[in-house]
Amino acid sequence: MLRTMAFTSSDVRAAERPLLDRSVPLMRMASRALADVCRSVVNARGSEVERSSIVILAGAGNNGGDGLYAGSLLARSGAGVTVLAVGTALHDAAARSLMRAGGRVLVVDPRCRIPGFDTGFDDAELRLRLTASADLLLHADVVMDAMTGIGSKGALTGTASVMADLLAEILHDGRRCADGNDDNDGNGEGAHDRPTVVAVDVPSGLGVDSGTVPGASITADVTVTFGALKPCLVVPPVCYRRGGLVVVDLGLDLDPGRAVVRRMDASCASSRLVVPGAGDMKYSRGVVGLITGSQRYPGAGVLSVSAAARSGCGMVRYLGPRRAQDLVLQAMPEVVVGKGHVQAWTVGCGVDPDDHDDDSPASAVGALLRHYQTDDGGSVSTTGVEPMPPVSMPPVCVDAGALDLLPDHVLPQVVITPHAGELARLLTRMGHPRTVDAVLDDPWGNAVLVHRITGATVLLKGAMTLVVGDDGQGDGLHPDGAHPDGARTMVSGAGPAWLSTAGSGDVLAGLIGSLLAQWRASRESADDATAEERSSAGKDRGCPAVTEIAAAGAYIHGLSGRMASGCDVCADAEPLIMRVAPVGGVTRDSSTSSDRVPWNRARSIGHPIVASDLIEQLQFVLASLLRRHEDDDARR
């Protein structure tokens, strides 16, 4: 759970409460783990703690307290520790502990009130202190960001905001003077000419529960978070600013059912793969139908079909236009051209939505999607098409050109796969005007909005791909509480930036259609209850499985990109789990080898790929995930 599930600040606070009531020293525990990370970071920079310089940006709250106690431990280990007090006070006991250990304090906020310190200084003195701060930051080995944590309110203000800007400038210039190149990974050659930034709990100045960046904020190389992941650490754009992740297990009792976001990982993706048995035949393994490609873009047909065929289904049916059919058959002679029963669809890749000819792919897609149209209450609309029981409609992955043909409200087994530009266009068409930048500023909020107004499962593509779907529980999971229907959010950031290449989205859409078909087929054969019975029991109203399968598709796609490009720099890497007891040492999860810890991670930049390369890798990625089934069998 600590590796994958993110909880809102209020849930984390509520879970801390019973421990604090029992006087469990959470802050001291958190700071021990934090100090341990800082020591490792110093060592990874090729230095020793005794010779290191640690600068702590400390706010007035408990986040500052964590930093000060960690600073106290580091000072006791011989590090030179300086605290820049950026708030109106310092955590009293922690500040005293730091000073007893030999740490120094420089007050940078004139409003700061700390007994024994000169405050209320004038602007000239403030400028001097800011210059001194800049010098300290520039020459530090580690800058610990302990300004604000889960108590953060909006964009940073006052001295905290000035410090965030100052640090950003120093990091930028430090990189430039290091080797003349931008080096953003915090570990590569030349990166050590600038400090390593370790964020305490969350990088300061960010929307903790929304993942947005309201203003001045910190970008970290490593974030050490306490008790549990917070939404901002896994949701874009903030997740691109938190660096490597460490989760410190404080023994909080959190209910997994209240997690607002879940990271897709190998174990979850593997659990969504279907292994055929002796009794299976091609139809029971899942048939996926594709209406993709066009006279103009036949390649999108080839890519989506090839990806679907390579992703484990029993059969692929292709219903694209003539020119694309020939190319599809050339690439994949296994494909069956023409209509027939399917357990899932993929539609829209390379389809021109403005091609209104009767036999155009757009007309076929439009007609198909009308079967999924519902009123807001979830009943299938009967206007113009034969009604079908909602539950018997096969899932459909709606990509690219088909997004323009999406009805206003649809069943939850409709998975739409827009990138930010397509999501902005969809929202604008639906009466919620958005620019692409507005979507990129708040991808999660906008994906939730589209899910809420359309009912569709929304997969928003990006370096960190978000999937928002109906969880069928009615829990209202997004922190703004704006969607009473209940939504489940999953994220996958397994792929490198090389993945953003023409046709990559077509591969993803074909892959998701194939996974959906396999799930649907396995369910049809496995369940003894009839579809109608399940529907009336309400179990199928939400489609948690559809959300997970779509996210598994994004994960498999990402891993294929990683294997094809040889690049392992991606938006999301497995967090390191640290355990810390009320008394005693800090232990690291033994399953994380020392070369995989966030500050040691070897980075391979890899090389460019084309979308077809992803298709070749699919079988190897699936093989590695399926091996987990064998391991599970062996354990049983």
Ligand SMILES: NC(=O)C1=CN([C@@H]2O[C@H](COP(=O)(O)OP(=O)(O)OC[C@H]3O[C@@H](n4cnc5c(N)ncnc54)[C@H](O)[C@@H]3O)[C@@H](O)[C@H]2O)[C@@H](O)CC1
């Ligand atoms: N509650 C607990 O038991 C534990 C809390 N811990 C730490 O406590 C933190 C939460 O502490 P707090 O509730 O005191 O809150 P924070 O320390 O996160 O933030 C409150 C402080 O930040 C200032 N602040 C808030 N928004 C600001 C803004 N936009 N610009 C400038 N200053 C701003 C406030 O004036 C206040 O001084 C966690 O993030 C974690 O680091 C850990 O020690 C683990 C245990």
Ligand SMILES: Nc1ncnc2c1ncn2[C@@H]1O[C@H](COP(=O)(O)OP(=O)(O)O)[C@@H](O)[C@H]1O
């Ligand atoms: N910076 C990035 N890092 C990792 N993956 C990315 C990045 N940018 C885009 N992607 C992924 O690349 C794919 C691009 O898909 P899409 O935009 O639909 O391309 P196309 O329309 O050309 O097929 C998506 O899966 C997306 O998540």
Ligand SMILES: [K+]
């Ligand atoms: K912080």
